[in-house]
Amino acid sequence: MEERTPTIVRAKSIVSQAETAPEPEALAITGETITATGSVSELRDRFPAAEVLDFGDSNIIPGLNDAHIHLALTAGDALHLDLSHEAVANVPTLLDTIAAEVSATSAWVWVKGSRYDDEKTGIVLRDELDRIAPETPVLVNHVAGHWGVVNSAGLRFLGIEESSPDPDGGRYDRYSDGRLNGKLIERALMNVVMPATARGERFIPGDTVEDLQLGAARTIAKWNAAGLTSICDALISPQDIGILSAVRAGDALGLRIGMLLSIDHYDKAVDLGVGSGFGDDRLKLIGVKAFLDGAIGGRTCLLSEPFTDPNYQGVQTTSTEELRANVERVHADGNRIGVHANGDAAIRLVLDAFEDVARRIPRPGLRHRIEHCSLIDDDVLERMKRLGAIAVPFAGYPGYHGGALNSWYGEERMERMFAHRSFLDAGVTVAGSSDYPCGPYQPLFGLQSLITRTGVDDGVTVGASQKVSAAEALSIFTLGSAEASGEESYKGRLAPGYLADFTVLGENPLSIDPQGIADIDVRATYVGGDEVYSG
Numbered sequence: 001m002e003e004r005t006p007t008i009v010r011a012k013s014i015v016s017q018a019e020t021a022p023e024p025e026a027l028a029i030t031g032e033t034i035t036a037t038g039s040v041s042e043l044r045d046r047f048p049a050a051e052v053l054d055f056g057d058s059n060i061i062p063g064l065n066d067a068h069i070h071l072a073l074t075a076g077d078a079l080h081l082d083l084s085h086e087a088v089a090n091v092p093t094l095l096d097t098i099a100a101e102v103s104a105t106s107a108w109v110w111v112k113g114s115r116y117d118d119e120k121t122g123i124v125l126r127d128e129l130d131r132i133a134p135e136t137p138v139l140v141n142h143v144a145g146h147w148g149v150v151n152s153a154g155l156r157f158l159g160i161e162e163s164s165p166d167p168d169g170g171r172y173d174r175y176s177d178g179r180l181n182g183k184l185i186e187r188a189l190m191n192v193v194m195p196a197t198a199r200g201e202r203f204i205p206g207d208t209v210e211d212l213q214l215g216a217a218r219t220i221a222k223w224n225a226a227g228l229t230s231i232c233d234a235l236i237s238p239q240d241i242g243i244l245s246a247v248r249a250g251d252a253l254g255l256r257i258g259m260l261l262s263i264d265h266y267d268k269a270v271d272l273g274v275g276s277g278f279g280d281d282r283l284k285l286i287g288v289k290a291f292l293d294g295a296i297g298g299r300t301c302l303l304s305e306p307f308t309d310p311n312y313q314g315v316q317t318t319s320t321e322e323l324r325a326n327v328e329r330v331h332a333d334g335n336r337i338g339v340h341a342n343g344d345a346a347i348r349l350v351l352d353a354f355e356d357v358a359r360r361i362p363r364p365g366l367r368h369r370i371e372h373c374s375l376i377d378d379d380v381l382e383r384m385k386r387l388g389a390i391a392v393p394f395a396g397y398p399g400y401h402g403g404a405l406n407s408w409y410g411e412e413r414m415e416r417m418f419a420h421r422s423f424l425d426a427g428v429t430v431a432g433s434s435d436y437p438c439g440p441y442q443p444l445f446g447l448q449s450l451i452t453r454t455g456v457d458d459g460v461t462v463g464a465s466q467k468v469s470a471a472e473a474l475s476i477f478t479l480g481s482a483e484a485s486g487e488e489s490y491k492g493r494l495a496p497g498y499l500a501d502f503t504v505l506g507e508n509p510l511s512i513d514p515q516g517i518a519d520i521d522v523r524a525t526y527v528g529g530d531e532v533y534s535g
């Protein structure tokens with residue numbers, strides 16, 4: 001059998017995270033894998049026929065890996081107007097953006113925008129939308145996905161009238177004078193955008209499967225350009241698996257995708273006999289996702305002590321009995337479960353369930369995850385360490401929310417939130433995660449936030465005791481994330497036997513001022529030795 005000739009890759013610096021020092025000057029890549037590292041001359045002597053790919057004064061780091069992000073949920077966004085605060089800074093710009101689309105669209109075709117953030121951009125309701133779109137129905141989706149705003153044409157289209165009663169589990173929001181303000185909250189929105197649950201005859205047409213494939217491919221390209229080589233999509237339905245499989249068949253999968261299947265669909269996976277590890281190193285089932293409490297940004301997570309302002313301790317969204325039954329079932333089948341738990345009270349309930357099944361049904365090597373795992377203390381750390389449980393906390397929230405976090409949770413409590421430092425010190429595996437669309441998807445933003453714990457807009461530092469070093473932050477977003485999907489033996493380092501997934505940067509994040517890391521130029525991204533982005 002003919003031995004394949006490797007490619008030799010060099011750059012100004014290579015951060016390999018290999019267990020042996022010093023850092024290599026070059027990598028030899030054969031197919032998808034790194035086969036040797038060393039100096040350029042050593043590798044040239046060893047592989048005389050090899051081509052040299054020289055990245056000049058650029059810097060190479062292991063490919064960045066987001067352990068909890070939402071691709072399937074946001075694939076449709078790539079087809080709609082981008083109304084994020086980054087894209088439209090204020091209300092007039094937002095309205096101009098919608099108005100331009102309205103004039104380019106025939107009446108009665110819905111104009112949709114996504115990622116609107118009322119807190120950052122300002123208030124937009126029915127009256128503002130009516131001024132720019134008197135005839136064309138418009139839907140503006142909020143960034144967190146729990147509500148949206150429609151104009152009068154939209155309300156007419158949907159048959160929602162001033163006298164319409166609120167639907168179960170939702171609300172038609174109103175101005176102070178009692179008039180509908182166009183805001184459709186929770187079920188009031190879900191019932192009209194999702195054909196499967198639409199109750200009336202009229203609903204906002206959803207994206208087709210083909211649309212969503214295109215949207216996913218566009219999103220993947222954007223994430224490659226930000227330096228991502230791997231992700232774990234933290235909530236997947238069977239339809240989503242079909243969409244991502246089709247994207248892969250169309251050769252647009254320049255990203256390694258792990259998937260957490262919603263517990264609601266677990267029966268189907270069991271019927272098919274597939275579980276954690278099913279798939280390959282491009283598209284793989286990592287485990288199952290369940291929910292236990294509310295959100296950080298929405299201030300609904302389940303706390304043992306009340307929030308600073310209202311005398312309110314958050315919500316438990318799943319009963320303890322159901323949580324325990326789900327954990328037991330998934331664990332007994334030998335599958336990994338990732339339970340969404342933000343507040344310390346929720347985390348304790350998850351740990352109770354994990355400890356219970358670990359005692360009764362031994363599954364050596366099976367490591368479960370706590371998604372977000374936001375507020376901890378020493379007891380939580382010790383129990384996680386004993387179980388081998390993995391924490392997947394928000395990396396970017398200090399940078400994104402800044403001082404708002406102090407006012408929501410109190411300065412003292414912030415020292416125990418998004419506690420990357422504490423996890424590292426306690427020997428608990430901790431992964432890097434954006435939870436996009438809830439925070440920015442750019443992993444370099446996440447690295448900066450982990451190191452500085454400082455809001456980029458307000459300059460306020462939150463929970464300073466949880467700062468980590470640049471090397472630790474990089475390791476969280478590579479090796480930590482690989483461990484959270486059980487792939488640490490071949491992903492996250494640039495060393496022989498590891499995947500040739502790497503990100504090429506204008507600066508070395510380990511040696512520049514951390515305040516500048518989010519702005520480092522991503523020059524190229526490689527997955528399995530193939531260029532998937534070049535800037």
Ligand SMILES: [Zn+2]
Nearest residue numbers: 068070234435
């Ligand atoms: Zn999430």
